[in-house]
Amino acid sequence: MKILINGALWAVLIFILFSACTAAITEPTSTIIVPIEAIRTQSEPVSHIEPIVIPFQNATKVESIPIGCKNLCGDGVCQEIVCLAEGCPCPETSKSCPQDCSQVSPVPPKAPVIALPTQTSIKVVPTETTPIFVDNRPVEFEGIEVTPAISTQVKSVSAQAPVTVKVNVDKQRGSTEIEVEGTVAVTKEILKFENVSLKVETPKGDVAVQVLPNAAIATTISKESQKIENVELKVFNGEPVYKIEGKRDTKLLWIFPVTVPITTHVNAVTGGIEKTEKPWWSFLAQ
Incomplete structure (x- = not known):
């Protein structure tokens, strides 16, 4: 069933509801907090850059309580x-802290999210063998079956408080997923x-992203109602730009059902729409 809804307000409302539903059905993940002590207490390199090795293990397999760990039992996590x-x-x-672990699934998630401290600088280079760098040192995660996603906090012009940004590196494709509030943008940039x-x-230096993917999509849909298919963050002319691909089902000459592909370029610094690309015949499909 196809429903055509006109108006920028309705488009934004649909986007919000869609994002909420998508987030609700996403597979649960566990966020592992890595404190600043775990990174900056490791020995500094002398003659060359040594990787920061952070070991992980399932709690049920830990034979003894690690020295210097923080007791967070009772925090609900x-x-x-x-x-x-x-x-x-x-x-x-469930034995050592039943108040936090009584409702835990018997099978823990295989792909946890690693929350790195915001006091550090994090660099993501998806083409590197070790793609995550903290304070200019590569980070290796031991004891985890798959490459974990990284979680951190980011400020943007569209939100008063910092929001959680999850970064997931795909080594095979040499790309990175940036997820914000259920919205995902893919990039091959550093x-x-x-x-x-x-x-x-960028070739002109580091450029701050002021508009996150969720805000860029909201801007796109507010201009023209459409179903978003793909979002990519790329560098054009020295500036980060979102290339947002969508489609809209309508009728050609008010008779023949057609799908209009739409490509919108949103500046990731200003949030403005730089250009919109559609087929030449799209003016006949309203």
Whole structure:
């Protein structure tokens, strides 16, 4: 069933509802907090850059409580998978902390999210063998079956408070997914997170991204109602730009059903729409 809704307000409302529904059906993940002590207490490199190695383990397999871990039992979050470095939360199970772990699924998630401290600078280079860098040092995550996603906080012009941004690197494709409030943008650019800001490396230097993917999509839909198919963050003329591909089902000459492809370019710094690309015949399909 196809429903055509006109008007910018309705388009934005539909986008919000769609995002909420998408977030609701997303597979649950566990966020593992990595404190600043786990990174900056490791020995500094002498002659060359040494990787920061952060070991992880399922709480049920930890034989003894790690020295220097933080007891967070009672905070409502079961620490099923923990980092074993200094300052990390203590491992929790249904026996050691029943108030937090009584409702935990028997099968823990395989792809946890690693929350790195905002006091550090994070660099993501998807083409590197070790794509995550913290304070200019590569980070290796031990004890996790798949490459974990990285979570951090970012400020934007569309939100008063910092929002959570999740970064997931696809090594095979050499790309990175940027997820904000259920909205995902893909990029092959080098990303940098520092001082609660997101920057993209360009030939002209690092440029701060002021508009996150969710806001860029909202701007696109408010101009013209459409179904978003793909969002890509690219560098054009030295500036980060979202290339948003969508489609709209309508009728040609008010008779023949057609699908109009729409490509919108949104400036990631100003939030303005730079251009919109549609087939030449689209003016006949309203």
